[in-house]
Amino acid sequence: MFTGIIEDMGVISNLREENTNLHITVKSNITSELKIDQSVAHNGVCLTVIDINNDEYTVTAIKETLDKTNLSSLKLNDKVNLERAMKLGDRLDGHIVQGHVDQTGICTHVKAENGSWFFSFEYDASLNNLTIEKGSITINGTSLTVVNSGHNTFSVAIIPYTYEHTNFNTFKEGTVVNLEFDVLGKYVAKLATLKDA
Structure with a gap:
């Protein structure tokens, strides 16, 4: 669950295709606060952190996600809006956002x-x-x-x-x-x- 209040703009540092999946590596100021298996919204798409390396982390988008979002058109050095999942008890400054792009x-x-x-x-x-x-x-x-x-x-x-x-x-x-x-x-x-x- 997210609020739609963007925390950081990440920069795409690597894109790697594997079968129908796309592994997306992002350089971000919030990387040091992330952990493996955490949910992060990328341009509003909820994806799971699978790897962290210094100030970069990697997530994977599957075919279903790529077909329904703009993530398939990402290029190196593109900027993406980032938001970590909402903490229960925090103020809801935006609105209820699921991270599931329609x-x-x-x-x-x-x-x-x-x-x-x-x-x-x-x-x-x-x-x-x-x-x-x-x-x-x-x-x-x-x-x-x-x-x-x-x-x-x-x-x-x-x-x-x-x-x-x-x-x-x-x-x-x-x-x-x-x-x-x-x-x-x-x-x-x-x-x-x-x-x-």
């Missing part, structure tokens, strides 16, 4: 405002995920509030701190991002489809 989306517009940024996204609505105005959304693991919610589109407003301390500063039109929709909204959407059946 689907990818595409950045369709970036607009710099005077001191903030608006990012717009589009996603495949046929998967029955939805956003609501002022609801929660997780983009590359970052907990955000939805503005301009549409049928298969939405926007988010980014403050300077978030822009500087997440990989939002690398987004441009066409960037593929990981989306985890609000867990409560997913239950409501499921109930609605069951009612219609």
Whole structure:
């Protein structure tokens, strides 16, 4: 379980394919605090630490994960948003994030405002995920509030701190991002489809 509050931006230092798996090595400031078998969210994807070496650690993404997320497009020196699992009893500063990406989306517009940024996204609505105005959304693991919610589109407003301390500063039109929709909204959407059946 995560909160969507990014702790660090890691840098991809090695990528190694093994059968249909991808071993991802990340250089990070939080490596010294990690242990083997610990869960860490990478761009919102919960992965297990399998090796630690000085300031680098390795996780493995299986085919199912690679097919549903943007991790398959990682390149050396790419920046990834990192968050360790939530501690029971801590403040929940973001929202409840499972680390299970629902689907990818595409950045369709970036607009710099005077001191903030608006990012717009589009996603495949046929998967029955939805956003609501002022609801929660997780983009590359970052907990955000939805503005301009549409049928298969939405926007988010980014403050300077978030822009500087997440990989939002690398987004441009066409960037593929990981989306985890609000867990409560997913239950409501499921109930609605069951009612219609």
